[in-house]
Amino acid sequence: MSPGAPGALDRFSPEALFVVSGISQYTGAVIAISLFDDVSPATMAWLRVIGAAIVLMAWTWRRQRRWTRDEVKAAAIFGTATALMNLFFYLAIDRIDLGKSVVIEFIGPIAVAAAFTRTRRNTGALLLAVAGVMLLGGVEIDTEPLGLIYILLASAMWAAYIMIGRHVAAQDRGVSGLALGMVVGSIVLTPIGMIDSGPVWSNPAWLLVGLSVGIFSNAVGYSIDLHVLRRVPVRRFAVLLALLPVTAMAVGFIALDQRPSVIDLIGAALVIAGVVSQEREVLAPEALEAANG
Secondary structure, eight states: OOTTOOOGGGGSOHHHHHHHHHHHHHHHHHHHHTTTTTSOHHHHHHHHHHHHHHHHHHHHGGGOOOOOHHHHHHHHHHHHHHHHHHHHHHHHHTTSOHHHHHHHHTHHHHHHHHHHOOSHHHHHHHHHHHHHHHHHHHHHHHHOHHHHHHHHHHHHHHHHHHHHHHHHHHTTOTTHHHHHHHHHHHHHHHHHHTTTOHHHHSOHHHHHHHHHHHIIIIIIHHHHHHHHHHHSOHHHHHHHTTHHHHHHHHHHHHHHOOOOOHHHHHHHHHHHHHHHTSOOOOOOHHHHHHHTO
């Protein structure tokens, strides 16, 4: 499909697609959390990436075309960053509530958004987001310092996911780039994921559930992300990500009974206010191509 060709997902607004992506991603997270007592978070992250790789490669196998060296390199780096983001995120949500984790993790996307548009308004937006992250992070320093470290590492990988993902999306290979990236990511996580993977090999149900998480969280969620990255500039993409912490907190409350405190809500509100207050211009296709490099 050419960059400008309409597709089924083009019928929906980026906001609607992000809601679907968020629900899918954090439904997968809830499933993963339910197994953390039996399967280690690192193993779950590994199975998640493997599951996504299997599904995406099966989906795109017949539509693969010759890869250039630059395309392989971009997909491999993208897959590595994505896999590490998944690993650090699961290690974090084993210690910190899902909704709070996503809000703290959000410092990565807001930093990307601020870096792409340097104005007073965006400086103010960044300060709001940092204040919210510090408020939430301060709560965790005394209770879960390791969890805070993990979620900040996931945040850095999220920023890399956005920056590298825009190049993968611009290559116009559809989901193929994501598929190759997930294959590389699964290989990268193998030495870590295999360490405590013993229980899943003796329980086929756990293995199947672990692989299925990759469908919800990666195959569906990240495919939508790449589609949106082709439609909007990076700074707008980061603004749209404000919908994800809200979705995560709602899913955590409904499915896991994780009730946010007043401080949590204030911190989340500051982060979301920072992202929403970013400048959000609408670009023509040719300007969009230039903005995305």
